[in-house]
Amino acid sequence: MTARSIQKLFDLSGKTALITGGSRGLGLQMAHALGEAGARIMLSSRKAEDLEQAAAELQAAGIDTRWIAADCSKEEDTRRLATETLERMGAVDILVNNAGASWGAPAEDHPVEAWDKVMNLNVRGYFILAQQVARAYMIPKKAGRIINIASIAGLNGNPPEMQTIAYNTSKSAVIGFTHTLAAEWGKYNINVNAICPGFFMTKMAAGLIKSIGEDKMASHAPLGRLGDDEDLKGITLLYASDAGKHITGQWLAIDGGVSVVLGA
Numbered sequence: 400m401t402a403r404s405i406q407k408l409f410d411l412s413g414k415t416a417l418i419t420g421g422s423r424g425l426g427l428q429m430a431h432a433l434g435e436a437g438a439r440i441m442l443s444s445r446k447a448e449d450l451e452q453a454a455a456e457l458q459a460a461g462i463d464t465r466w467i468a469a470d471c472s473k474e475e476d477t478r479r480l481a482t483e484t485l486e487r488m489g490a491v492d493i494l495v496n497n498a499g500a501s502w503g504a505p506a507e508d509h510p511v512e513a514w515d516k517v518m519n520l521n522v523r524g525y526f527i528l529a530q531q532v533a534r535a536y537m538i539p540k541k542a543g544r545i546i547n548i549a550s551i552a553g554l555n556g557n558p559p560e561m562q563t564i565a566y567n568t569s570k571s572a573v574i575g576f577t578h579t580l581a582a583e584w585g586k587y588n589i590n591v592n593a594i595c596p597g598f599f600m601t602k603m604a605a606g607l608i609k610s611i612g613e614d615k616m617a618s619h620a621p622l623g624r625l626g627d628d629e630d631l632k633g634i635t636l637l638y639a640s641d642a643g644k645h646i647t648g649q650w651l652a653i654d655g656g657v658s659v660v661l662g663a
Contacts, residue, residue, distance in 0.1 A: 405553050408642040415490040416639065419471050419480075419528065420498035422449035423473040424601035425548065427456070429495055429592040432632035433639055438493065441484045442466040444520045471498045471524035472516065481531035491532045494575075496525040497548040498568055501566040514565045521569035524574060533589060539542035543570030545580065549573040551597045552656045570595075574650050581648030592638045597654025599626035620655030 406453040418424040418434045421442035427619060434440045434457055442450055442457075442464060451465035457464040465487060469480040484491055500520045502513040529545055537543030551568025574593055581591040598616050616623050630653055652658040 403641070405642070409636055409640045410437055411493075411636075411640055412417050414438045414489045414492040414584060415441065416486075416493035416641075417443065417480075417491045417532070418486050418495040419443045419469075419524075420548075421495075422446065422453040422466075423540060424493070425596060425599060426491045426497040426569060427453050428628055428631050429546075429635045430464070431460065431462070432456060432635045433493060433495075434460070435632075436640065439463040439488065440465070441488055441491075443469050443471070443480055445470045446496065449461055459580050472500070472520035472526060473617060474488065474523075474547075477524050477527045479529055481528055481535065485532075485535055491492070491536050492542070492545070494529060494532050494598060495545045495546045495548070495635070495639075496528060497621070497656055498524060499548065499566075499569075501563055503562050504564075505562050506564045509564055517565040517569050518572075518647060521566070522572045527595065529580065529591075531565070533584065533587070537589050538584075538587045541588045543584075543587070544639050544643075545575050545589060545591040546635065547591070547593045548649060549577070549593045549595045551595050551652050551658045554652070554658055577650060585647055590638070590644065592646060592648070593650035594631065594634055594638070595650050595652040595654070596631065597652065597657045599630070617655075619660065620654035621656045621660065626653065626655065642662065 418426050418430050421430050422444040430440050440462055442453055444450055447468045454464045454466045467480055467483050471477045471478040500517050502517055525547055550570040551582045552567045553574050577591055578595040634651055634653055
């Protein structure tokens with residue numbers, strides 16, 4: 400085989416990507432990365448208004464983008480999302496499981512219903528959507544890329560002030576899910592990998608960062624800063640493209656070095 404150029408290895412022309420939680424924050428950043436590399440994009444999140452704005456932003460950048468509103472904590476919505484995406488796009492070559500929720504409370508007082516809410520979206524939703532997309536498209540095609548968004552919160556315990564036991568547990572589960580799915584679906588030429596972001600100034604993290612202090616949060620990272628609007632682009636494209644075709648079952652922390660200090 401003649402080795403391809405680096406430009407061709409990272410080229411996603413002709414590919415279709417489905418990104419949950421794609422209307423803002425990390426999801427929208429990853430949508431830009433995949434779209435800029437040539438992929439068609441299907442965005443999903445709960446709110447149609449947010450999706451319209453995100454799709455307009457991507458389309459203004461020359462990226463072919465559609466959207467479907469769906470709540471991936473609900474099984475019927477998750478199954479509908481897979482079905483409608485395949486009906487409208489004809490393919491899902493790349494699935495980015497990114498939609499997520501968190502809940503702050505001491506473990507001894509954490510509501511069980513809040514635990515279930517976090518687990519249903521952060522773990523169960525990932526499984527149902529991956530299963531649906533793989534059965535309908537990736538397994539018959541014998542090709543696919545699944546990128547699961549975990550977190551450095553899934554690698555270690557938290558400082559006492561953070562109190563996010565359900566979120567941390569769910570993100571540990573995502574890493575285990577990634578390992579196991581990669582081992583099972585390698586025979587179908589489906590690559591399954593995870594990204595473990597550190598602290599980014601997203602809407603989900605903004606309250607926590609504000610309460611602790613942005614400078615204090617940034618001081619935990621050897622690089623001395625929080626993640627920005629570019630920092631997930633490179634790893635997302637690597638996992639999604641043929642440049643990463645021999646990578647599966649792996650996770651990578653994108654955290655400025657926080658996990659090195661914490662000993663992950």
